[in-house]
Every structure is written in C-alpha cells, then in structure tokens.
Amino acid sequence: MTPEATSEAVSTPGTAGAQPVRKGSEQRVTRQRRAVSAALDDLDDFVSTQELHRLIHDRGESVSLATTYRILQSMADDGLVDVLRSGDNEAVYRRCAVEHHHHHLLCRNCGRAVEIEAPAVEQWAARIAAEHGFTDTAHTVEIHGLCPECSALAARP
Numbered sequence: 001m002t003p004e005a006t007s008e009a010v011s012t013p014g015t016a017g018a019q020p021v022r023k024g025s026e027q028r029v030t031r032q033r034r035a036v037s038a039a040l041d042d043l044d045d046f047v048s049t050q051e052l053h054r055l056i057h058d059r060g061e062s063v064s065l066a067t068t069y070r071i072l073q074s075m076a077d078d079g080l081v082d083v084l085r086s087g088d089n090e091a092v093y094r095r096c097a098v099e100h101h102h103h104h105l106l107c108r109n110c111g112r113a114v115e116i117e118a119p120a121v122e123q124w125a126a127r128i129a130a131e132h133g134f135t136d137t138a139h140t141v142e143i144h145g146l147c148p149e150c151s152a153l154a155a156r157p
Contacts, residue, residue, distance in 0.1 A: 039059065048092050110150050
C-alpha cells in the first residue's frame with residue numbers, strides 16, 4: 001500500500017504543536033488487541049485495515065474485521081499508530097517509531113516513509129494560528145516525492 005496525495009497523521013492538540021502525543025488511554029488488553037498490536041510490531045510499512053486483518057488471520061488468530069477497525073482507530077486516537085490516507089483515500093496504519101508529534105516524507109513510488117521533526121513548521125503553524133486568533137490547533141505535514149533509491153532508478157536510461 002503506497003500512501004499518496006492526501007494524508008492525515010495523528011495530530012497533537014495545542015497551539016505550538018509540540019506537545020507530546022497522548023499515549024495509551026486505559027483500554028482493556030484483550031486477545032484481539034494483543035493480536036493487532038503484535039502484527040503491527042512485525043511491520044515496517046504502512047498497512048490497510050484489510051491487509052492487517054488478513055495478516056492476523058494468516059497467523060492463525062481470530063479477530064473480526066470490524067474489531068480490527070475499532071482497535072486501529074483506538075490506537076490512532078491514543079497516538080500509538082500513525083495514520084495516513086492512501087491515494088484512494090483508504091486509511092493506512094503503522095506503529096509510531098517516535099513518541100512525539102512528527103511529520104513524514106513519503107515516497108510516492110515505493111511507499112517508504114521517513115519520520116521527521118520540523119521545528120520551523122511548528123513555529124510557523126503556531127504563528128499563523130495566533131495571527132488569525134485560532135487556539136487549540138493541530139496540523140499535519142506530509143511531503144510526497146521520490147526516495148533516493150526510486151530517484152536513482154528513475155534516472156537510469
């Protein structure tokens with residue numbers, strides 16, 4: 001699954017955007033939640049709910065698709081996974097590699113995602129919001145392009 005075009009990452013409330021993301025609200029730790037969490041831990045790339053559901057079933061676990069959707073949404077709400085929108089507007093998920101507000105560089109060819117910090121963006125967003133009287137703001141920044149490997153492949157004759 002290649003994240004493209006429009007995307008949304010878990011955002012952090014606050015005017016500066018530099019507040020830590022809420023981690024792990026009190027959720028019952030069920031067999032299904034452990035199965036979803038374990039499957040995400042084994043993945044490096046973004047995955048759709050349906051792809052994750054298939055992977056869980058391939059492991060011999062029994063988790064319904066609806067439960068998989070609910071658990072992923074809960075994990076996203078808690079800041080435990082990044083959420084992007086693929087080119088066809090499907091939500092795709094990946095375990096957060098960092099535990100604070102961040103942004104992504106996304107390869108539109110292979111789907112590679114790099115988590116980045118952007119203090120200048122945070123300052124700009126806070127300033128623009130304040131200039132317009134907005135408070136309790138949140139934002140996302142996703143930069144789409146070609147990763148170095150895909151750029152090199154594209155440059156070959």
